[in-house]
Structures are given as C-alpha cells and as structure tokens.
C-alpha cells in the first residue's frame with residue numbers, strides 16, 4: 001500500500017468506475033460486500049443523514065458473486081490493491097465467495113461478519129466466536145490471499161471476536177462496522193428507515209471505533225485496520241495511536257472524494273513536526289503513555 005488509507009466497504013464501490021477514481025489517492029479499496037445471489041436490498045428510505053453522521057439499513061444490495069466478476073475485470077488495472085468484501089450464511093458460502101474473489105484477482109478478502117441489519121448474515125453470524133472461527137478457518141483453507149475479518153462493535157466484548165479470528169488464522173482484523181441505532185420520524189411515528197433499526201456511521205461513532213481498536217491492540221498480534229467516524233487527519237492519528245496500522249474510511253468520502261489526499265497531507269505534516277519518519281512509529285503510542 002502506498003499509504004494507510006483504505007476505502008471502506010459499501011461506499012462508492014458498487015461500480016468499478018467510482019472505485020478506480022478513489023483508488024488514485026487510496027492505499028487500497030474494498031468492494032461492496034458481495035454474496036452468493038443478487039439481492040435488491042430494502043425499499044427506500046434506506047439511508048438517513050443527520051448532524052452527527054448517517055443511519056443506514058440498505059439490506060446488503062449487490063449483484064451476486066457471478067455478475068460481480070464483470071466489475072472485478074474492469075478493476076484489473078486499478079492503481080491500488082482491491083480487497084473483495086464478502087458475506088455469507090455459513091463457512092461453505094464464505095469459502096466459495098473467497099475463492100471467486102481470488103480468481104477475479106482480489107489482493108485480499110474481507111469477511112463481513114458485522115453488518116447489523118440483514119437477517120441471517122453479518123453480525124448475526126459474526127457475534128458468535130465459534131462461528132467466526134469456523135468461517136475464518138474455512139476461508140483460510142480455500143484461498144492463498146490474505147484474509148481480513150471485519151468485526152462488529154455490537155457486542156459486550158469485541159476482543160473475544162478478535163481473538164477467535166486470530167486463532168483461526170486471520171491475517172488482519174478490521175474494527176468497526178456500523179453501530180446499531182434508531183431515529184424516529186415524528187409525522188409517521190415510526191423509524192426513519194424502512195428496515196427499522198439501522199447501522200450508525202460517521203463522526204458520532206469515532207470514540208467507539210477508537211475504543212474497540214485500543215482494546216483489540218492489547219490482546220492481538222495481527223495488524224488492526226481502524227474504521228469508524230474518521231473525518232480529519234487528527235482522527236487518523238488517533239486511530240494509529242490506539243493501535244491501528246491502517247484505516248478505512250466510508251461516510252466522510254461520500255461528500256469529498258479527494259479526502260484521502262488532504263488527510264495524507266495533514267498526517268505527513270504532523271509526523272514531520274514530531275520527528276517520525278514511518279507510520280509504524282506512531283502505531284500504538286497511546287498504549288505506552290497510559
């Protein structure tokens with residue numbers, strides 16, 4: 001990776017064209033989560049924006065793994081490594097999806113064990129450490145490329161999931177996916193989203209993501225990718241200091257596709273000012289200064 005900034009799954013990444021655009025500035029890009037079959041997702045409204053971030057319940061819309069091969073073909077010349085995000089019901093589905101992503105040329109796969117609003121998928125499998133272990137093991141046996149495991153914050157102890165992933169051979173963990181949340185429409189007297197409860201992202205979840213990375217760093221040896229609520233270069237440094245080796249960004253990119261460039265400038269200037277030459281020197285500093 002040419003820098004530590006990764007496009008998070010689900011934002012600007014259903015089509016190759018937007019991914020290629022973001023990849024000009026990114027260290028890597030993650031695809032939208034792809035499953036076995038095409039899914040239309042929920043009826044609108046699936047997204048609700050407010051002052052502290054975004055609430056979404058899209059329902060994992062995607063073209064299915066066979067048709068997604070066409071997008072992956074267009075990504076062959078991509079300037080950044082492409083990480084294939086996948087979701088399935090069980091280890092068999094995950095292993096199959098990972099094999100296809102590897103055949104399509106993905107540099108790594110990211111297992112979505114954390115989507116909070118799709119029945120039978122995501123967080124529903126990713127909350128159980130035994131299932132996490134079985135899925136990661138099956139995928140590790142199926143592919144040669146690195147396996148990233150994206151964890152849910154919607155549990156009482158995220159480290160149990162992180163350790164399950166590491167024990168099963170995960171090459172990295174990604175923390176966090178969205179936080180379960182709800183807003184209510186006063187006129188309709190019901191959730192603002194068709195699906196009811198959604199996933200909260202954007203600035204409001206920054207402290208939750210940082211806390212999860214900090215806790216995971218205390219117990220894991222594999223690299224951690226921090227994600228959740230980043231909007232400024234200062235937020236990136238915070239994630240690095242909490243223990244992340246790289247960061248994923250989603251919501252903030254929706255309004256600013258050149259964001260990575262600006263964040264990079266800020267991070268570089270800070271490092272220069274403090275006398276750091278490599279990002280690795282900043283990683284986990286907050287653990288030394290407790």
Ligand SMILES: Cc1cc2nc3c(=O)[nH]c(=O)nc-3n(C[C@H](O)[C@H](O)[C@H](O)COP(=O)(O)O)c2cc1C
Nearest residue numbers: 008009010033112176177201202228229249250251
């Ligand atoms: C509209 C939307 C769609 C998303 N779709 C996915 C997805 O398909 N797979 C996944 O693993 N995460 C998905 N996410 C979660 C993001 O990848 C990320 O983990 C989360 O939004 C927190 O980061 P952020 O605050 O920078 O957006 C989605 C988030 C949003 C806002």
